[in-house]
Amino acid sequence: MLPRCSETVAIPYKIGSGTVPVLVNKTGDWRFLTPSRHEKNAPCASACPLHSGISIWIDRVKEGDWQGAWAAVSRYNPFPAITGHVCYHFCENDCSRNHYDQSIAVGELEKEIGLWRLRKFASGEKLPVGRKLPIRVAVVGSGPAGLACAYYLAMLGLEVTVLEKQPVAGGMLALGIPEYRLPRNVLEQELAVLRSLGVVFRNGAELGRNITLAQLREDYQAVFLATGAGKEKKLNVPGEENPGVIGALEYLAMVHLGKKLPDFHSILVVGGGNAAVDAACTARMNGARVALAYRRTRDVMPAHDDEVRSAEEAGVQFLFQVQPDKIYSKSGTQTVVLSRTQSSRRGERISTVPNSSFNLACDLVIVATGQDADLSIAGEESLSFNGQSLITNLPGVFAGGDLISGPATVAAAIGAGREAARAMAAYLEIDQSTPDGPIIASIYNDSIPVAEYETLNPSIFPKQGRAVSPETEAGRCLSCGRCNRCGVCWVFCPDMAVAGVEFDINLDYCKGCGICAKECPGGVLEMGVIDSGTENHHR
Amino acid sequence: MGGEPLMKQVFNDIPQEEYMLSGHTACPGCSAALSIRHATKALGKETVFVITACCFSIISGQLPLRTFELNVFHCPFPSAASTGSGLKRGLAAMGDTTTQVVVLAGDGGTFDIGLQGLSAAAERNEDIIFICYDNEAYMNTGMQRSSATPFGSKSATSPAPKVKENPKKDIMKIIEAHAIPYAATATVAYPKDLLAKFQKAKTIKGFRFFHILCPCPPGWGVESDQTVELSRLAVETGVFPLYEVENGEVTLNVTPQTLRPVADYLGSQRRFSTLSAEDISKIQATIDRSWQALLNRSNTAEIQEG
Numbered sequence: 061m062l063p064r065c066s067e068t069v070a071i072p073y074k075i076g077s078g079t080v081p082v083l084v085n086k087t088g089d090w091r092f093l094t095p096s097r098h099e100k101n102a103p104c105a106s107a108c109p110l111h112s113g114i115s116i117w118i119d120r121v122k123e124g125d126w127q128g129a130w131a132a133v134s135r136y137n138p139f140p141a142i143t144g145h146v147c148y149h150f151c152e153n154d155c156s157r158n159h160y161d162q163s164i165a166v167g168e169l170e171k172e173i174g175l176w177r178l179r180k181f182a183s184g185e186k187l188p189v190g191r192k193l194p195i196r197v198a199v200v201g202s203g204p205a206g207l208a209c210a211y212y213l214a215m216l217g218l219e220v221t222v223l224e225k226q227p228v229a230g231g232m233l234a235l236g237i238p239e240y241r242l243p244r245n246v247l248e249q250e251l252a253v254l255r256s257l258g259v260v261f262r263n264g265a266e267l268g269r270n271i272t273l274a275q276l277r278e279d280y281q282a283v284f285l286a287t288g289a290g291k292e293k294k295l296n297v298p299g300e301e302n303p304g305v306i307g308a309l310e311y312l313a314m315v316h317l318g319k320k321l322p323d324f325h326s327i328l329v330v331g332g333g334n335a336a337v338d339a340a341c342t343a344r345m346n347g348a349r350v351a352l353a354y355r356r357t358r359d360v361m362p363a364h365d366d367e368v369r370s371a372e373e374a375g376v377q378f379l380f381q382v383q384p385d386k387i388y389s390k391s392g393t394q395t396v397v398l399s400r401t402q403s404s405r406r407g408e409r410i411s412t413v414p415n416s417s418f419n420l421a422c423d424l425v426i427v428a429t430g431q432d433a434d435l436s437i438a439g440e441e442s443l444s445f446n447g448q449s450l451i452t453n454l455p456g457v458f459a460g461g462d463l464i465s466g467p468a469t470v471a472a473a474i475g476a477g478r479e480a481a482r483a484m485a486a487y488l489e490i491d492q493s494t495p496d497g498p499i500i501a502s503i504y505n506d507s508i509p510v511a512e513y514e515t516l517n518p519s520i521f522p523k524q525g526r527a528v529s530p531e532t533e534a535g536r537c538l539s540c541g542r543c544n545r546c547g548v549c550w551v552f553c554p555d556m557a558v559a560g561v562e563f564d565i566n567l568d569y570c571k572g573c574g575i576c577a578k579e580c581p582g583g584v585l586e587m588g589v590i591d592s593g594t595e596n597h598h599r
Numbered sequence: 600m601g602g603e604p605l606m607k608q609v610f611n612d613i614p615q616e617e618y619m620l621s622g623h624t625a626c627p628g629c630s631a632a633l634s635i636r637h638a639t640k641a642l643g644k645e646t647v648f649v650i651t652a653c654c655f656s657i658i659s660g661q662l663p664l665r666t667f668e669l670n671v672f673h674c675p676f677p678s679a680a681s682t683g684s685g686l687k688r689g690l691a692a693m694g695d696t697t698t699q700v701v702v703l704a705g706d707g708g709t710f711d712i713g714l715q716g717l718s719a720a721a722e723r724n725e726d727i728i729f730i731c732y733d734n735e736a737y738m739n740t741g742m743q744r745s746s747a748t749p750f751g752s753k754s755a756t757s758p759a760p761k762v763k764e765n766p767k768k769d770i771m772k773i774i775e776a777h778a779i780p781y782a783a784t785a786t787v788a789y790p791k792d793l794l795a796k797f798q799k800a801k802t803i804k805g806f807r808f809f810h811i812l813c814p815c816p817p818g819w820g821v822e823s824d825q826t827v828e829l830s831r832l833a834v835e836t837g838v839f840p841l842y843e844v845e846n847g848e849v850t851l852n853v854t855p856q857t858l859r860p861v862a863d864y865l866g867s868q869r870r871f872s873t874l875s876a877e878d879i880s881k882i883q884a885t886i887d888r889s890w891q892a893l894l895n896r897s898n899t900a901e902i903q904e905g
Binding site: 078090547553555587 | 610622623625627629632660788789792823824825826831
């Protein structure tokens with residue numbers, strides 16, 4: 061008999077539910093297209109001269125794991141505190157988030173990791189070196205390329221000696237880059253870290269003058285040449301030999317070495333590259349009136365735009381489309397004869413406007429029209445380079461950085477030092493793997509396509525500018541081209557076919573609708589005609 | 600699914616529990632299945648579904664299969680709200696006051712065939728949740744026009760060139776006129792918003808109404824991967840604003856600073872392929888007017904998006 065409404069019945073109600081879970085329907089065989097993960101290169105890593113795995117270490121920052129972030133970043137770049145200060149952050153220009161709100165503050169995050177590691181070092185926590193090998197290697201030149209190479213070789217357990225002709229170590233980091241761009245205490249601390257790793261610095265040792273390459277090859281099992289591009293180009297105008305005309309690097313080195321310079325009231329800098337702008341700003345900060353003469357227009361200046369802007373703010377006067385014809389020197393005053401040019405494109409031949417010359421008087425002319433590598437370092441030996449790799453014709457001798465590439469960036473030089481260390485480790489047959497992962501990151505594969513910007517869902521990725529806290533800022537990273545297990549595919553799967561710790565796609569049930577691929581913020585998931593992996597129930 | 604390790608908690612506000620099973624027979628890319636999946640995450644296991652004739656009659660599994668790990672009650676087309684009312688009262692009579700009775704109806708079972716029962720249950724303020732997942736036509740039976748089909752849309756019963764001439768019925772206004780405690784619109788492109796609304800509705804007693812726009816790949820003539828994108832575009836163009844009405848107070852949940860042109864939304868749908876530029880500007884004018892009216896009525900905006 062049915063119970064009346066007023067009576068409570070103890071049995072649990074079971075209404076209308078089927079007894080067989082619908083899981084027996086393997087809807088995977090409806091599928092025409094199958095989603096699969098295709099990891100790509102991130103635009104930031106592709107733009108980075110170091111090809112740093114930015115999204116990998118940003119992932120660690122996001123979770124507040126600074127140790128992990130340092131471990132990840134140092135496989136690409138051992139000096140994030142330095143690049144955080146001086147790098148122009150090509151990564152940020154190419155960041156996908158520029159299409160949406162604002163790029164990730166990669167530079168600031170990198171700097172934070174570097175400074176975190178330096179604070180750890182200052183509090184006595186040294187970098188762990190797993191082993192010591194009785195192999196002696198030499199690094200010639202202590203610029204960013206040489207220092208990076210020395211770091212990796214020391215981490216591999218080798219006995220590293222760095223030879224530097226100047227009385228201070230650091231190369232362009234110490235003598236070229238103005239102090240307002242790189243505080244010297246950061247460099248000092250990085251050098252202290254290297255010394256703690258057992259790297260020996262020998263200052264005053266100049267290859268081709270008081271040591272020879274032949275001698276180095278005898279004393280060391282491998283040699284890395286990173287002497288940079290320090291030979292300054294000449295203007296090739298009459299009057300250039302006057303003592304009132306000096307090169308930009310020479311001027312910057314004198315300032316940074318603390319040499320006493322006469323009081324220059326007015327200075328003319330000739331050139332349009334970063335060295336020219338650095339020299340102009342440094343001169344300006346030392347109290348001189350500074351003009352910078354460049355033979356083309358502002359928009360094609362090789363110097364980085366940020367630098368040009370800060371020079372303008374510092375009060376450097378810019379003269380565009382002019383070039384010097386002659387320099388007269390009389391009792392400490394230089395008179396430079398300049399002509400107007402018509403050139404506005406890079407690579408275009410310079411043509412001067414007839415009868416347009418005018419005079420400009422100053423106390424000092426700084427020439428910054430480019431640098432070349434000084435190849436006299438090889439001495440008696442015949443040394444030749446291969447533009448593609450870091451090996452030379454001499455066994456055991458490697459070369460990289462500005463010496464090979466011509467003047468480039470600090471990041472590119474660090475990258476060259478890292479690749480040199482990799483090549484040297486291979487040459488010396490040293491295994492670079494450790495229980496905590498490799499010391500040097502694997503080689504960047506540029507044959508993989510670069511991930512493109514995917515339309516973002518504002519309810520999942522709110523439009524917002526940069527955040528103050530590093531963890532929040534790191535959380536804005538979309539991890540382009542690399543699955544960071546964000547879970548968007550899981551959120552938007554109508555078939556509950558994405559599950560598990562790794563967000564694996566269950567092909568038994570995936571109907572191939574493609575929403576996951578469309579919503580994937582990093583562009584990792586792609587739809588394609590591939591073997592379904594499920595049994596075809598219609599066969 | 601049971602036994603598998605739980606994923607890393609990435610979306611803290613989206614529960615990991617699933618009450619729907621893989622293997623259901625919704626079309627690929629079905630946004631209704633996705634919307635109800637998220638709704639069940641918020642509703643939890645103390646839920647009974649009352650399902651009228653609609654796509655979910657099929658998606659929920661033909662006997663003996665079951666898609667929901669919840670109890671389901673199938674009912675005739677016009678009686679969704681009435682069956683829900685009876686079930687809720689029956690449960691109460693048996694001493695169960697906590698189980699949520701959730702009525703699941705398509706636009707046909709809400710706008711047309713179920714309207715009388717819906718209106719009556721709303722007027723009585725029955726303690727049930729009524730979900731209308733609106734795919735804008737009778738999709739399950741072959742895409743015949745309903746009163747939810749928008750102006751200018753092709754359908755099986757309004758084929759080109761005689762596309763639908765009348766505007767879509769404004770069901771939210773009808774519902775509001777019943778002065779119920781809670782009514783909200785939602786789409787799955789904003790899953791957190793959808794979940795939050797269901798979580799809020801759970802705490803309210805009385806008649807609660809949800810209008811969820813569900814783009815339908817076969818019915819709308821779009822690719823199966825476009826449903827979430829179209830749900831988003833519907834919000835961003837103002838075609839389907841996200842708002843909630845609590846005791847007459849209107850709150851806009853997503854307020855774009857500027858609406859995207861409606862052509863962005865209409866353009867990719869084959870059901871609108873016969874629209875002329877004149878028609879589109881007419882639709883745009885209607886949307887601009889109703890959006891302004893909604894802005895005037897709403898008190899606050901919770902999410903600001905640029």
